[in-house]
Amino acid sequence: MSEENQVEEEPKPLVLEKLEANHADALLAQDESRGTVVVVIHKAQAYAVLEYLKTDPELAYTFLVDVTAVDNSQMESELMQFDYARFMVVYQLYSYQGQGRLRVKVPVHENDLSIPSVTGLWQGANWLERETYDMFGINFDGHPDLRRILMPDDFDGHPLRKDYPLRGRGERERFNFDKQNV
Amino acid sequence: MGLDFVGQGAAETDGNIITTTIDKVVNWGRKNSLWPMPFGTACCAIEMMATLASKFDLSRFGSEAIRFSPRQSDLLIVSGRISIKMMPVLKRIYDQMPDPKWVISMGACASCGGVFDTYTLIQGVDQFIPVDVYIPGCPPRPEDLIDAVLQVQQKITSGASPKGVESVYE
Numbered sequence A: 001m002s003e004e005n006q007v008e009e010e011p012k013p014l015v016l017e018k019l020e021a022n023h024a025d026a027l028l029a030q031d032e033s034r035g036t037v038v039v040v041i042h043k044a045q046a047y048a049v050l051e052y053l054k055t056d057p058e059l060a061y062t063f064l065v066d067v068t069a070v071d072n073s074q075m076e077s078e079l080m081q082f083d084y085a086r087f088m089v090v091y092q093l094y095s096y097q098g099q100g101r102l103r104v105k106v107p108v109h110e111n112d113l114s115i116p117s118v119t120g121l122w123q124g125a126n127w128l129e130r131e132t133y134d135m136f137g138i139n140f141d142g143h144p145d146l147r148r149i150l151m152p153d154d155f156d157g158h159p160l161r162k163d164y165p166l167r168g169r170g171e172r173e174r175f176n177f178d179k180q181n182v
Numbered sequence B: 001m002g003l004d005f006v007g008q009g010a011a012e013t014d015g016n017i018i019t020t021t022i023d024k025v026v027n028w029g030r031k032n033s034l035w036p037m038p039f040g041t042a043c044c045a046i047e048m049m050a051t052l053a054s055k056f057d058l059s060r061f062g063s064e065a066i067r068f069s070p071r072q073s074d075l076l077i078v079s080g081r082i083s084i085k086m087m088p089v090l091k092r093i094y095d096q097m098p099d100p101k102w103v104i105s106m107g108a109c110a111s112c113g114g115v116f117d118t119y120t121l122i123q124g125v126d127q128f129i130p131v132d133v134y135i136p137g138c139p140p141r142p143e144d145l146i147d148a149v150l151q152v153q154q155k156i157t158s159g160a161s162p163k164g165v166e167s168v169y170e
Helices: A002-009 A014-022 A043-055 A076-082 A125-136 B022-032 B043-052 B087-096 B107-112 B142-158
Strands: A027-033 A036-041 A063-071 A087-095 A100-108 A114-116 A139-141 B004-006 B017-019 B036-040 B075-079 B102-106 B133-135
Touching: A014 A027, A014 A036, A014 A043, A027 A076, A036 A043, A043 A087, A043 A100, A043 A114, A063 A125, A125 A139, B022 B142, B036 B043, B036 B087, B043 B075, B043 B102, B043 B107, B043 B142, B075 B087, B075 B107, B075 B142, B102 B107, B102 B142, B107 B133, B133 B142
Parallel strands: A036 A100, A114 A139, B036 B075, B075 B102, B102 B133
Antiparallel strands: A027 A036, A063 A087, A087 A100, B004 B017
């Protein structure tokens, strides 16, 4: 019991305080998951918030650990939370200034699958965004080289979407060796 | 091996004359110096490395001369998962190997896709290249790979054509 009380008395993470002070309009939701602060950001302000998180000297989330996405199309409880946005682009950040890890989620609607690229902030976002494009079909505006990275160039579809069949659409059986440039 | 000693009885020729055929001598050479081209894409390749290392020592069977150039090899060991992006590479490497050539499909993934029944994985490389010997296992033990090499050697000794070649012994 004493431990539980201790948790409740913990001060609010600095990142939440600063986001509420500076980007309150962009903050759709905030949460905590196994010790990691989770914030959901409006897409229109996503780049500005991420830039703030990186450049603010106290926060300094200088390390972009991962960029990925989640397809919530078959998860009604998740969908209705954020105005039926099918995809959630997820950025995992890490700060060496003592703030630790932070997860930034950005809802993306299916009818507007574009989101600003963060390659200008973190060089490492390049391949991560390519992978997210390849697997989910999310377009990263301003990306220097948005091509498929895992699937063959002539592949059709985005296989980590929930409506893509697990065994594919026959790509592994029909094979055109002449078409592929090796 | 197909060698017959003749001239038994006469002291000066006893055991000194051997009759055979060109094919059998050539096959004897091929059999004892298979040069493998490793196509290791997954954990089976680790077992392949163990097979080549000192404990199992594939050189006992004359197949230790691993070549990473397909043009110098006559035994393709496909060890691991082959994705649809990798299959054209594998096909090209197979095509680049000079005849006669043999193929070992090592492990469950190469032979049938294994547990990876997904959109991106070839469900058995034999759909696209001819396979002479399959090895079951996930991954197979080094002894299994040695056994497969010995089976290839047996095929060569028997004079059978490799799966991918119409006939090399005309």
